[in-house]
Amino acid sequence: MTGIPHDLRDTEVDRDTVERRLAETWRTRRGFWGAIATVDHKIIGRRYIVTAFVFLLLGGVLGLLMRWQLATPEGRALGPDLYNQVFTMHGANMMFLFAVPVMEAMAVYLVPLMVGTRNIAFPRLNAFSYWIYLAGGLLLWVAFALDMGPDIGWFGYVPLSGPQYAPGKRADIWAQMITFTEIAALAVAVEIVVTVFKQRAPGMTLDRIPLFVWAMLVTSFIVMLAMPAIMVGSTSLILDRLVGTHFFNPAEGGDVLLWQHLFWFFGHPEVYIIFLPATGMISSMLPAFVRRPVFGYLALVLSMVTIGILSFGLWVHHMFTTGLPRLGESFFTASSMAIAVPAGVQIFCWIATLWDGRPVFRTPFLFILAFFFTFVLGGMTGVMVASVPLDTQVHDTYFVVAHFHYVLIGGAVFPLLGAVYYWYPKIVGRMMSERLGRWVAGLIFVGFNLAFFPMHILGLQGMPRRVYTYQADLPWGPLNMFVSLSSLMLAAGFLLFFIDAVRSARSGPPAGDNPWDSPSLEWATTSPPPPYNFARIPVVTGPSPLWENRDELPVASGLRLDRREIVITSVADAVPEARESSPRDSLWPFWAALTTSVLLIGSIFSPWAVVWGSIPVAIALIGWFWPKGTPEDEA
Amino acid sequence: MRLRHLIVSVLLPLAAGGCAGSQSALDPQGPNAASLAWLIGAFTIVCGIVWLLVMIVVGVALLRRRGAAEPADTPLAEDPGRERRKGAVVLAAVLATVVIVTGLTVISYLATHSLTAASGEPLVVRLRGYQWWWEVTYTSPSPDRFVTSANEIRVPVGRPVRLELSAADVIHSFWVPSLAGKQDLIPGRDNQLTFTAERPGIYRAQCAEFCGVQHARMALVVVALPPDEFAAWLDGQLRDAATPANEEEAAGREVASGKACAACHTIRGTPAAGTLGPDLTHVASRQTIAAGTLPTTRGSLAAWIADPQGVKPGNKMPMVPLSADELRAVSAYMASLK
Numbered sequence: 001m002t003g004i005p006h007d008l009r010d011t012e013v014d015r016d017t018v019e020r021r022l023a024e025t026w027r028t029r030r031g032f033w034g035a036i037a038t039v040d041h042k043i044i045g046r047r048y049i050v051t052a053f054v055f056l057l058l059g060g061v062l063g064l065l066m067r068w069q070l071a072t073p074e075g076r077a078l079g080p081d082l083y084n085q086v087f088t089m090h091g092a093n094m095m096f097l098f099a100v101p102v103m104e105a106m107a108v109y110l111v112p113l114m115v116g117t118r119n120i121a122f123p124r125l126n127a128f129s130y131w132i133y134l135a136g137g138l139l140l141w142v143a144f145a146l147d148m149g150p151d152i153g154w155f156g157y158v159p160l161s162g163p164q165y166a167p168g169k170r171a172d173i174w175a176q177m178i179t180f181t182e183i184a185a186l187a188v189a190v191e192i193v194v195t196v197f198k199q200r201a202p203g204m205t206l207d208r209i210p211l212f213v214w215a216m217l218v219t220s221f222i223v224m225l226a227m228p229a230i231m232v233g234s235t236s237l238i239l240d241r242l243v244g245t246h247f248f249n250p251a252e253g254g255d256v257l258l259w260q261h262l263f264w265f266f267g268h269p270e271v272y273i274i275f276l277p278a279t280g281m282i283s284s285m286l287p288a289f290v291r292r293p294v295f296g297y298l299a300l301v302l303s304m305v306t307i308g309i310l311s312f313g314l315w316v317h318h319m320f321t322t323g324l325p326r327l328g329e330s331f332f333t334a335s336s337m338a339i340a341v342p343a344g345v346q347i348f349c350w351i352a353t354l355w356d357g358r359p360v361f362r363t364p365f366l367f368i369l370a371f372f373f374t375f376v377l378g379g380m381t382g383v384m385v386a387s388v389p390l391d392t393q394v395h396d397t398y399f400v401v402a403h404f405h406y407v408l409i410g411g412a413v414f415p416l417l418g419a420v421y422y423w424y425p426k427i428v429g430r431m432m433s434e435r436l437g438r439w440v441a442g443l444i445f446v447g448f449n450l451a452f453f454p455m456h457i458l459g460l461q462g463m464p465r466r467v468y469t470y471q472a473d474l475p476w477g478p479l480n481m482f483v484s485l486s487s488l489m490l491a492a493g494f495l496l497f498f499i500d501a502v503r504s505a506r507s508g509p510p511a512g513d514n515p516w517d518s519p520s521l522e523w524a525t526t527s528p529p530p531p532y533n534f535a536r537i538p539v540v541t542g543p544s545p546l547w548e549n550r551d552e553l554p555v556a557s558g559l560r561l562d563r564r565e566i567v568i569t570s571v572a573d574a575v576p577e578a579r580e581s582s583p584r585d586s587l588w589p590f591w592a593a594l595t596t597s598v599l600l601i602g603s604i605f606s607p608w609a610v611v612w613g614s615i616p617v618a619i620a621l622i623g624w625f626w627p628k629g630t631p632e633d634e635a
Numbered sequence: 636m637r638l639r640h641l642i643v644s645v646l647l648p649l650a651a652g653g654c655a656g657s658q659s660a661l662d663p664q665g666p667n668a669a670s671l672a673w674l675i676g677a678f679t680i681v682c683g684i685v686w687l688l689v690m691i692v693v694g695v696a697l698l699r700r701r702g703a704a705e706p707a708d709t710p711l712a713e714d715p716g717r718e719r720r721k722g723a724v725v726l727a728a729v730l731a732t733v734v735i736v737t738g739l740t741v742i743s744y745l746a747t748h749s750l751t752a753a754s755g756e757p758l759v760v761r762l763r764g765y766q767w768w769w770e771v772t773y774t775s776p777s778p779d780r781f782v783t784s785a786n787e788i789r790v791p792v793g794r795p796v797r798l799e800l801s802a803a804d805v806i807h808s809f810w811v812p813s814l815a816g817k818q819d820l821i822p823g824r825d826n827q828l829t830f831t832a833e834r835p836g837i838y839r840a841q842c843a844e845f846c847g848v849q850h851a852r853m854a855l856v857v858v859a860l861p862p863d864e865f866a867a868w869l870d871g872q873l874r875d876a877a878t879p880a881n882e883e884e885a886a887g888r889e890v891a892s893g894k895a896c897a898a899c900h901t902i903r904g905t906p907a908a909g910t911l912g913p914d915l916t917h918v919a920s921r922q923t924i925a926a927g928t929l930p931t932t933r934g935s936l937a938a939w940i941a942d943p944q945g946v947k948p949g950n951k952m953p954m955v956p957l958s959a960d961e962l963r964a965v966s967a968y969m970a971s972l973k
Contacts, residue, residue: 080848080948153845159822160805160847165766250823256806257821291710295721321808321843322819323826330744337736344732347689348725354696355721369693376689380682383736387743389750390678392816393660393671396808396843460675462658462812464843467851471927474658474839519710547711 008561010536019535021561026118026531028585037585039123040531044130045109046427051130052102055093055137057498062090064491067451071484073472083468084151085170089144091154092174095270096181097137099412103277104188106419107216109427111192113522113529114210114284116201116538118566119582121194122187124589124624129187131593136180139601143173150174153466155267156237158248158259163241172241172604175234179600182227182234189220189227196220199566200574201521202556203540208574210520211294214301215280218308219273225312226269233262243607257322264315272311274408276304278415279346282368285415285422286350288516289365290357293544296349303342303349310339320391329388336386343379347372362516363437367418370445374410378403381456396466399459405452417444417497424504425511429527432508436500443493450486454479519544524553537567540574588624595620656837656856660812664838664859667750667815667830674746678739685735750816757797757829760788764800764807764820764842767849767950768913768926773869782872783901785913787921789858791865792835800826805847811840811857819844832859837922848949854927868920875904876916876972886960887968891915895955896965902972912952919972925950937966 010018028038038044065086069077078086112120120126143149150170152161161171196217200209209217236247237259246252248259283294294300316324316332350372359365381403385391394400417440425431463476470476514523523546525534536555542548556576559565564582569575595616602609663669761772773782790796800809802820810817815830832838842853860868879885888905891897897907903916918924921931925947929935941962943952957965 080851084848084850151848157806157845160845165805165847256823287710292713293711295718296725299725321817322821323824326747330747333743334740337740340736341729341732345725345729348728351689351692351696352721352725354693356700356717357696358700359697369697372693373690376686380686383682383739384675384678387674387678387739387746389671389743389746389816390674392818393668393675393812395817396810396845460660462660462810462839462841464810464841466845469851544711 009557010559010561011557013561015535018561019530022532022535023530025562025564028531033587034585036590037127037587039119039127039583039585039589041108041112041120041123041126042427042529042531042533044123044126045105048101048105048108048130048133049427051134051137052098052105053498053501055097056102057494058141059090059093059098060491060494062086062093064487066090067484067487069468070470071481073470073474073477073480075469078468080468081151084466085144085147085149087466088150088153088174089140092140092150092177094408095154095274096178097133097140099274099408100185100270101133101181102416103216103219103274103412104185104192106281106416106423107192107212107219107277108188110423110522111195111213111216112199113426113525113533114213114520115196115199115204116521116524116534116540117195117199118533118537118564120191121199122191124583124586125187126191127586128589128593129184129191131590132180132187132596133184135593135597135601136177136184139173139180139597140177143170148173150177155263156234156259157263158237158240158256159250161237162248163244166241169604172238175238175241176600176604178230178234180597182231183596185223186227189223192216192220193224197571198568200569201538201540202567202569202574202576204569204574205540206572207297208540208543208545211283211297211300211304212277212280215276215283215304218304219276219280222269222273222276222308222311226266226273229262230266233259233266236262238603242603257319260319260322261315264318265312267318268315269311271404271407272307274412276307278371278412279304281415281419281422282350282371283346284520285364285418286353286357286368287544288422288518289360289362289368290354291360292353292357293519293547294349295352295355296345297543299345300349303345306342307339310335310342314339317386317391320388321395326388333386333388337383340379340383347376362421363432363434363441364418364422364516366438366441366445367414367421370441371410371414371418374406374414374445374449378406378410382407394459396464397459398455398463398465401465402452402455402459405448405455409448409452414444417441420497420501422516423522424501425508425515426522426527426529428505428508429511430504430508431511431515432504433500436496440493440497440500443489443496445493447486447489447491447493451483451490454483454486458483514546517546519547521545586624588620592617592620592624656839657813658811658839658841662813664836665814665831665833668813670746670749671816674742677742681735681739751829755795757795758791759797759799760790761799761801762788762809762820764802764804764809764846764853766804766847767842767853767947769809769853769855770803770913771855773872780873782869783914784872784917784921786855786923786926787858788840788855789860789865789868790832791862792832792859794862795829795831798828798830800828806844807842807846807853808844809840810843811838813838814857817843832857835859835861839927841927849947852926852928852947852950854923856922856927858922871920872917876902878904879968880971883964884968884971887964887966887971890957890961890965891968894957894961894965895953899952915969915972917972919970931970933966933970936969937962940966940969 028034028040069075069083148170150173152166152171156174159165196213239245240247246254248254248256250256283300287293313335317336320329385394385403421432421437458476458479511527513526521538524538536557539554539556559579565579566582567576568578568580570577599609599613599617602613661672663672759774763770769786771784771788800818800820802822807820808817814832818826818828836859838857840855840857842850879888892906897909899909899912901908901914919931924931924939928947939946942954944954
């Protein structure tokens with residue numbers, strides 16, 4: 001530090017100067033290249049969230065197309081080939097391009113604010129992550145528009161996805177899209193873990209971390225442990241297809257069930273990668289609407305950690321009909337049922353929070369109530385499918401379709417929509433409409449249950465999943481028509497939600513810093529937050545900082561104004577350890593993402609793309625990491 | 636036993652049957668499916684009660700403090716004694732969850748056991764999945780009594796049937812919900828499924844694992860017959876194809892053996908000996924053609940042969956160019972292959 005002439009600290013000047021100088025230091029340059037180069041977690045987070053919701057909209061349209069086709073027996077809206085592309089796209093899009101990224105996107109925006117720091121850890125990696133995610137999404141959708149959309153199911157079972165039965169490039173596009181989204185997700189996971197461990201505001205000890213942040217921490221570890229399995233799987237599949245390896249070819253000593261193990265070793269934790277952040281959102285939103293801190297903080301944290309660990313012991317329940325040894329299957333029945341216990345702990349703690357609360361029925365709270373109704377029901381059917389014998393009747397039927405939509409829409413999308421209504425004022429600076437919000441919540445809740453509950457019955461009545469049509473003499477017609485009509489109501493709710501979100505950005509009433517009188521740190525700054533998040537880093541003295549310090553938060557000072565600096569604190573007790581510089585804006589992450597995308601997409605067509613494509617990637621990475629003598633290299 | 640009847644009678648109204656044969660887990664026609672229906676009922680009732688209790692408690696929690704105090708006064712005021720009591724209640728609820736979940740695990744385990752306790756010498760039938768049809772081979776202790784058929788399994792009532800499941804190309808799954816749970820047919824692996832039909836009848840089955848473009852049209856029927864009828868039918872199946880009864884059928888046989896048909900299909904007693912497609916020796920004795928796509932009539936046979944890609948787009952049977960007379964003749968011949 002010594003020897004730098006202009007070491008301007010925030011202790012030396014008044015607040016106005018502090019804010020002016022910080023804004024100067026942290027701002028994103030105007031113009032196109034400034035926008036490309038930014039590493040501000042708020043701008044990237046916003047992009048991430050908007051992109052994910054665009055994919056939700058597109059995926060929803062695919063869902064409606066499927067319902068159009070299935071409304072009547074022998075429907076002729078989509079042919080079998082297009083239907084198979086549509087249902088594959090719907091699943092892959094919703095899981096890989098919407099559900100996981102949107103949760104990470106919310107975390108990219110919120111976690112640094114909630115832990116009281118000025119940017120996410122590894123902000124350039126964060127920018128890289130977004131560009132890679134965008135490229136993966138574009139790859140999938142452009143391919144679909146060119147009639148090259150994958151048609152092998154979102155799970156891509158071999159041999160159907162293998163070289164022999166999936167000619168053309170459709171399966172490769174699916175497998176490579178996975179590579180893109182996995183890279184993006186792994187990058188964000190690493191950033192979140194480091195941000196939470198090392199950048200928490202002074203005083204934010206482990207037992208004062210907001211529960212959404214805890215949820216994201218656990219989720220990030222699940223991502224880091226689960227995603228490598230699918231990357232091994234999809235890479236082996238690409239190798240089987242591209243260069244003729246035989247990982248999954250039984251005729252050459254490969255094994256088709258190996259794919260299912262790899263896929264579900266990732267695929268089941270995936271559900272919790274989506275669900276845990278949603279529970280974190282509930283735990284973090286609930287206090288504002290019941291006017292008291294959440295009950296059972298420690299129990300909630302421990303149950304999230306338990307779910308995270310157990311989630312790796314359940315994958316075989318997706319394979320109960322493959323003829324695995326019975327003793328093994330019984331073990332997985334027990335472990336699948338066991339996860340109901342930590343999930344139950346969370347539900348009971350929230351109910352105990354409600355019990356002495358003074359409920360304020362605003363839109364986010366309505367979504368939380370919709371979550372209770374729907375998710376608990378989905379949990380119950382989850383217990384049913386955990387039973388091996390029972391699962392042999394409902395596996396791969398509409399019962400399972402109903403079950404996982406209850407868990408994923410009820411358990412994750414409802415809290416997410418609530419979270420959008422809740423954090424929108426922080427992100428945009430304006431409130432969403434309370435009047436429209438009630439309609440949105442009502443239409444989505446009623447429409448969802450009308451559309452998906454009958455699917456349980458359809459499944460028990462023998463209707464398998466992933467069929468593009470069914471015959472008129474089967475008894476499924478009336479219920480399918482009912483489901484399809486109800487899906488329009490659900491769609492109307494989502495449409496209204498999008499209208500509200502777009503309209504409120506221009507005309508919503510100004511929000512102020514803390515419109516819900518919430519207790520956590522993200523509400524301690526302006527809405528939307530300035531580029532530097534906090535003029536002075538807050539010091540945390542309890543689990544509900546804004547309720548404990550009604551007048552003014554204690555702050556830490558001593559950071560430099562003339563370069564991007566953040567406070568590094570210790571992992572357990574959040575004791576300040578050091579000032580560290582945070583990277584400036586850079587175009588290199590964009591170039592690195594672009595060259596990586598060219599390599600990955602090129603490799604679908606020729607293995608040589610890996611050889612030649614790695615040269616520009618290497619150039620971009622060298623540029624990215626080249627020592628430039630800039631301040632961040634001196635810390 | 637009374638409970639079982641109660642549960643089944645609650646679920647039965649949901650189990651509407653179609654005229655294609657029953658295909659519903661709620662309409663059990665054999666002991667396996669019956670114990671599964673019982674299990675579904677038991678789980679539904681227990682889980683339904685738990686769900687209802689949780690909803691009631693949520694409802695009470697919301698209503699009891701409505702309008703109690705104005706918001707925002709002291710959100711941090713907590714009574715430690717009260718919090719402790721709530722902790723005890725939460726703990727009790729968690730313990731109740733553990734007990735319920737353990738109970739359900741045990742019932743589930745016992746149900747698995749009862750499913751595998753079949754008695755009697757089973758009839759062994761090999762079922763092989765193809766994109767998008769089923770090859771059915773009836774085995775026998777004497778190899779000359781093996782019979783190959785397709786897209787329909789006939790079984791004797793009251794005798795256990797053991798299906799030996801294999802797949803020729805991709806993964807399929809055999810599911811006849813009114814008789815048993817499903818089991819996958821996986822390339823490179825051998826699976827088994829044992830079930831018993833208790834009553835004569837037609838039970839529809841369908842592929843349950845996504846297997847490509849025509850996954851939706853990969854069905855078959857299980858026809859349960861009284862044992863003596865089954866034995867007579869099996870004897871009939873052992874015979875070669877019926878000889879043409881008139882000139883038109885004879886001309887049809889010429890077409891079937893001379894044209895591309897014979898490259899994929901076998902008609903025993905004729906030169907047609909292909910093995911890529913279903914055995915047609917007794918095709919007209921089966922309920923459906925094209926794996927449950929159409930009922931077997933002379934008209935539907937003609938429609939199928941004339942334009943297989945129009946009836947079942949993407950399936951592996953090519954359109955073989957035939958003149959009108961050839962088409963008439965070959966469909967008449969097919970319709971005669973009882």
